[in-house]
Amino acid sequence: MSGGRGEVRWNAATQKWETVDETATGPAAAPPPVPAVPPPPPPLPAVPPLAPGPGPYPTTGAYPEPPPVREPRRTRRVPVAVVVAIVAVAGAGGGWFLTRGGSGHPKVAASSPSAPSSGAPERTGEGGPSPSPSASASASASPSATVPAGFQLVQDPRGFRMYVPQGWTRQDQGAKGVFYNSGDGARLIQVYPVSEAGLSPYDALKQTSGELAKNPGYQEISLANDATVPGGTRAARLVYAYDNQQLGHRRQVVDYAFLTPGGEHYAVLSAAPATVWPEQEQTLKTALSVFCSGTNCLSPTAG
Template sequence: MSPPVYDHDGGWHPGVTLSAPPAAQPGHPLWWKAAVAVAAAAVGAGTAFAVVKLTGGDGSDTARTSATATPHSQAPAPTGQPSRATPTDGGTTGASPSASPSALPEGYHTVDDPSGFSLAVPDGWQRSERSTGVFYTTDGDHRLLQVFVVTEPGMTPYEAVRKSSENLSTQPAYKEIGLEQSGPPAGASAAVGSDAARLVYAYDSEKLGERRQVVEYAFTADDGKEYAVLAAGPATDWPQAQKDADTALAAFATR
């Protein structure tokens, strides 16, 4: 029997607290085990931290539902803070639409996720719950959004994305493009804290047969939880993943 196939779009998450209400929700509660076995033949040497199992195999760890729109009001967006680092190779922070969820870019809509937050996702994407958070995906994970909660005590958003880069560095042809205490991207909702940090990286995915470019934001939200929101896609489509992340955060809200 072949070992499970793992991929590494997701950042470092020693704990995930996102879980759907127990009644009438697809999938199962989410948890994180301290050590995860990674298939070295699929993506190179594994780590105990930065591991995301993407779709593939029998799909038994996913429960897909349609990402349908739900109206959601939103507070005005704050102005993003200057970057403390200068990314290269496409790592410059992209400006997100300066618009409320009622005026999102064409092709996006707001969803109220059962795990207690709202965000904007591209039309037609499918929702799934996995052991590493909530995913919205399309085209067999070639493009995706991922949301999880950082539960490591005392870890700041910047430390979270720095640790992501450190633990992902063993992946095939890994390159850190940008690592910064960025503040919220332009157009982010008021729910995204001013302590937001941003990581941009690229790597070669043997599973998907392409070079990937990923952006990950970590921040303390207005509910006091530290969230990570990650967008990934083919490097040849960059800055599409940046737009997906910024648009998601333009409509981000907690409840």
């Protein structure tokens, strides 16, 4: 519309049409222009929902266990030389002794402490149970000899006879021989046959000492081929010492190897703490003074 009373104009400030009365006060002052607000943009078209499909995990939310990680295979290196411990402590006191080896030569083997009075089997140095102590050797007195004080004459089930200190207990270790042990385990006598054909008593003890030399604390004190046992039988004699960790003292051993008049090869040793030397040798000489294997006796008077 054009000017005059009641003229209608668009008021940009109020964004509406208004009637303007110019006769009263004159032309109405136009309000300052207000920037036009652009109309809002048209709405975006609706995005259709995605069709459901299989997901990587179960809908329960339980995630599967990851596959195990495979570690690289490692090859165990086998040493070129396998060291076999063939030296151990014999009996409760720990004597060294010979057994038959597969090569036809003697080797040092191991024995366990003597079995307790209960008769329960012990474990040998090879890791298996040793035989339970067999029945005690029968004690007897020779009518032609006086038994030394503190000893008794025993006829061992293995077929030999000798003097043994009173109160000592017997244990048969099969191929390893027979042990007579003191009650406290500090002293022992061991009798074992040397079965290798053609091996002299001296060679047997020399080879034994060579094997024992590989062990820490071993000391060969003497090795002789001109010894004799009671009755005058020629014998080889080995004296050595070592540290007995089980008993906590240094140990000294005297070992005699000899042939009986019938050609049987025996080795008999006596072991005790090194501090009581030469008690071991005196005990061994007393034991051998009436030693017989069957009818083969070292001393003619022992028969």
